[in-house]
Amino acid sequence: MDESKLKEGSCKYHMIGGDGPNSYAQNSEYQKQLLVSAEELIHELIDKHLDLENPPFDPQNTFKIADFGCSIGPNAFFAIENIIAAIVNKYKSNQNKNPNHPIPEFQIFFNDLVDNDFNTLFTNLPTARKYFVAGVPGSFHGRLFPKSTLHFAHCSTALHWLSRVPEAVAKRGSTAWNKGKIHYSGAGEEVKEAYAGQYREDMEVFLNARGEELVDGGLMVLVLIGFRDGVLCSDSSIGGVFDILISCLQDVANMGKISEEKVDSFNLPFYYPSPSELKGLIEANGLFNIERMAELGAPMRRNPDAQVLTSHLRAVIEGLIEEQFGDGIVEELFTIYLERFAKSPALLDDRCWKETNYFVFLKRKPSFPIGESLL
Amino acid sequence: MDESKLKEGSCKYHMIGGDGPNSYAQNSEYQKQLLVSAEELIHELIDKHLDLENPPFDPQNTFKIADFGCSIGPNAFFAIENIIAAIVNKYKSNQNKNPNHPIPEFQIFFNDLVDNDFNTLFTNLPTARKYFVAGVPGSFHGRLFPKSTLHFAHCSTALHWLSRVPEAVAKRGSTAWNKGKIHYSGAGEEVKEAYAGQYREDMEVFLNARGEELVDGGLMVLVLIGFRDGVLCSDSSIGGVFDILISCLQDVANMGKISEEKVDSFNLPFYYPSPSELKGLIEANGLFNIERMAELGAPMRRNPDAQVLTSHLRAVIEGLIEEQFGDGIVEELFTIYLERFAKSPALLDDRCWKETNYFVFLKRKPSFPIGESLL
Known part of the structure; x- marks a missing residue:
């Protein structure tokens, strides 16, 4: 919990707050559609893998769910709410077998970086919610919860964020x-490998942290962006x-508004794993069983709109641009970007959209494999 | 959890956010000094009343503490940190008797109204803290946590806030x-009685909510402002x-900047109980044993400074003024206020400071009195 280190590495790694036209709240339809396409899978897999006869899921306890990288809602x-609905269904169907097994209370933890706009998140909370709420500030590349206190973890379109740009x-x-x-x-192979190395390190930290925080048998859903192998x-x-x-940044540098050196040292902290790479990392970590990996649909790829996609990019990376170049160039940069993007027909073509969204459903292995605790 | 109702009643019931000269963070030395004067009492009473042999205090569990009405730090x-230090002391001294009873992990919940500046709270968190953090938005005049999930509750200089101005x-x-x-x-007796009635109602709701949220044997510290009986x-x-x-509001109304009607319908949602009144309400509620009631020192009453006290008042009530009159009069109102306050020697006299700060240490009674669960 060395926050000073975290802050140094991640002070602008957050979505644009508030509710305005450039906010993440107004520019995250893509992410929302991904969640819609995962809805049924989540119901099916919770029904199959949530083990209500396992003591940590005793309904006398609160059922605790954390969303890692929540941003500011409404996604x-x-x-x-979809996860809760699936869990409630499971408890209800279990009541036929065991009528003394009531539906538990839910406590939901919304996590994002310290600089996330939690004020907006809290203001926008659904008024008719049937759960208790808490906000948890801090990087998911590290421990955020006490040992064995979560039953379910969720992380959607957030894990492509590295904890930092690889130093080299x-x-x-x-x-x-x-x-x-x-x-x-x-870029060259060395650059790719530096990024991949940072991703391996970050995923190991992420999985270890969640492994400690989740109860035995706890479930985790990851939705992430990657590329098919090859x-x-x-x-x-x-x-x-x-x-x-x-190319737009170079234009702004050519106008003399930012230095070449700043452009040279600017790198985006994003990594997009292939499914086999991701699978390898989860298996090497060893704390979770992979119950399902699946491709999700590709929302908003038909007839993509240059303005919508530009606003989307801006909501995600404006903080990074400001951190590197100050806030003086943001408007101009995205004006140039929109013009150029609109003139790039290849990018508006379906065939260009080769990245895929993956759904991964994990189950925390028992900390002590069966039998071992008896030795 | 009907937030719409809460919001309606309390949308500006929060301290001034941020870190600026008018912020609560810069104008809450009085509240801080109260906490200092309660420091030793808390150590003594935790040592005496925290029952580590009671199953809810099993150190395998996280030790969960909530601060109700936390504002934005640093108080x-x-x-x-004082409460944690006292609890750690208790666990350490217990280890002499029972070496297999390790110090638990701590999870701290900082609660205040939805409109509290949680962004500032999270940004200001101590970097070297040894506890996990969550922020909990919502009114403490209602349930905020699942059943039996807290071990310790703290609420300092917040309980004089009513959930609303009594309607009548x-x-x-x-x-x-x-x-x-x-x-x-x-004011007349009817007015006092309307306020007292609202306070009774609010305290009953507060105690019931905390009673449900705290484990059996859970502890609660209240620090509040009141008047000695009589x-x-x-x-x-x-x-x-x-x-x-x-008188300042009337001046601003006479200048034609706000309406007389708005002044007439403005009332502060504060109530200051006497110790016997408070004791009566806690006993009537019946969920808690009163382990100690004590008067705390009277910080900042020697040589009070008109500017400091004006800034303090402003940090607390600016939100209420804005809600009733808009933000156009705030500067002028407090400029007039400061002048007039500085010219009121009686108020700068020690004898005028008749309100007292009370310290109350409560212990949650067992939900099932001993023996009853065996029937």
């Missing part, structure tokens, strides 16, 4: 120095978006 | 209509402060 509320990438003279680029997309980021719409962004 | 952090007081034609005044201080609010510095405030 987080939608996701949580921004370091002049390093073999992985990423001059002239802002991401591993289209697909390169540079061939995708994400790669295309980053190419346009770097 | 809340100070209070919590602001109602033209009611026998309790409080025309020309903004509080029961100096002392009238109108004879005190609080009464004097309100007299000046109403």
